[in-house]
Amino acid sequence: MRALTWQGKHDVRVETVPDPEIVNPRDALIEVTSTAICGSDLHLYDGVIPGLLAGDILGHEFMGRVVDVGPDSTLRKGQRVVVPFTISCGRCYFCEKHQFSACDNSNPVAKQDMTEGLYGHAMSGLFGYSHLTGGYAGGQAEYVRVPFSDIGPIVVPDGLEDDKVLFLSDILPTGWMAAENAGIEEGDTVAVWGCGPVGLFAIQSARIMGARVIAIDHYPRRLELARQLGAEVIDFEQTSVLEALMDMTGGIGPDAVIDAVGMESHGFGVDNVMDAVKQKVGFGADRGHALREAILACRKGGRLSMPGVYGGFLDKFPLGALMEKGLTIRTGQTHVQRYTADLLRRIGEGEIDTTFLISHRLPLEEAPRGYANFSDNQNDWTKVVLKPR
Structure with missing residues (x-):
């Protein structure tokens, strides 16, 4: 598949990388229909967040269609879903308190990484945001593996186009x-x-x-x-x-x-x-x-x-x-799963508009240009949506 990879400070490239696969029973595979460049992505682009390795796939704002599921996923093939940027197990002490971004089980390298020493407790997992947050591949790609898919993704009615609901993933x-x-x-x-x-x-x-x-x-x-x-x-x-x-x-x-x-x-x-x-x-x-x-x-x-x-x-x-x-x-990082159902309702009823923010829509292949302009021309490039296909 094609995906945007980090290669160094101010150096991101769209490359061909291996397709993701189902790893755990609660996984799902998503064919990405829309993804976006977030202001937090610029911290990675500018090289101020440690823990990135050359070839890491970026992106934590994305949505798409379910193409495969593990046996314990609650999703079905063909459903349209928005995926929270926070990866949460749903069963730990923090998830049960609906403090989803503090999940204790979603960062597989948490006890070995530097965040426990830096912050007193290890960070939870995030998509596409360095190996400090689990090293998960991000969603600026054609496909992405979604762990704990029975907890995170929210199913979107077909009557709501991507632009209206994409930002439920984060911002x-x-x-x-x-x-x-x-x-x-x-x-x-x-x-x-x-x-x-x-x-x-x-x-x-x-x-x-x-x-x-x-x-x-x-x-x-x-x-x-x-x-x-x-x-x-x-x-x-x-x-x-x-x-x-x-x-x-x-x-x-x-x-x-x-x-x-x-x-x-x-x-x-x-x-x-x-x-x-x-x-x-x-x-x-x-x-x-x-x-x-x-x-x-x-x-x-x-x-x-x-x-x-x-x-x-x-x-x-x-x-x-x-x-x-x-x-x-x-x-704190956002407890996304706490808010998505209510915000989806508000979008559907017309109380909240999200499309006003979008200034540019680009194919995924032009993501490096999108990053450069979102970084250097923030007056005109207020939000960039990328289309993998």
Whole structure:
């Protein structure tokens, strides 16, 4: 089959690789009909996530048609399914609490890899996201093996085209969980750093939950998409974010803040320049300007939600502000399986639109061009969907 493989920093190639096979009784094989490039994929593309080997297949946002199943799968051949990026067994301590992204059984190399020492506990399995998360082949391919297929995939009605449901795999439930983690009450003011795909879905979700939303970014098209979702906007290249937020909230600050940026924050603040230099030379993994700014902006007694991905250690962290202001913080990889049924219903009823985000559709063979533009031209390339066939 054809698949997109990682070969090194800023070097991804579509190559012919062996077809996947059923390995375990709960497996299913999916013929991929749509897959997408995620902002988190750019962390791999930029070489800031360790644990990748040349030839690894990328991609964790995908859907398709079932072509084969193991004897214990609950899927049937021919069904259309969206597959969560989180691989979860459904039976461990965490899965039984519906904390699916904390699954204890889905990472087969967890006890040998570095994440247990780095984080105190090993990470769970993720599709196409390095050998730190199990080394699973990703979905930017013609076919993919889906472990624990009786737990993860959600069956999609044939009346809903791929574009409407593809993002149930990651960024839509991630944006929804980000808004949920912000503890939104009707009438709250919520500030969202980053109007990339997750940020835009967090904005859409927060609006549905009854919040006034202020969106922060510097790309004109992304800010315009945020406006279309009903958000007020701040261009951080034109305005002091902290001053603007104080003016817009009567000097109190937002009730909740959402960091949808993560480890590759933009900006020319002294802290971010220092972080960027350390990241370039491999001395540090994270650029945390947006997170620091969000903590300082949030009102006293407010809430911080952090869907943005961070991987290592961060210095210059305003721990004093976090403590003295009495902030509540909630973070984590998304418990996708917890949200998919409800979000699928909302999509089917027309309450949630996902297609507004898509800027480009490319054949899988053009995936390297898609990565390069999604990385370097984020104003115009807001979301790239790849078609393997």
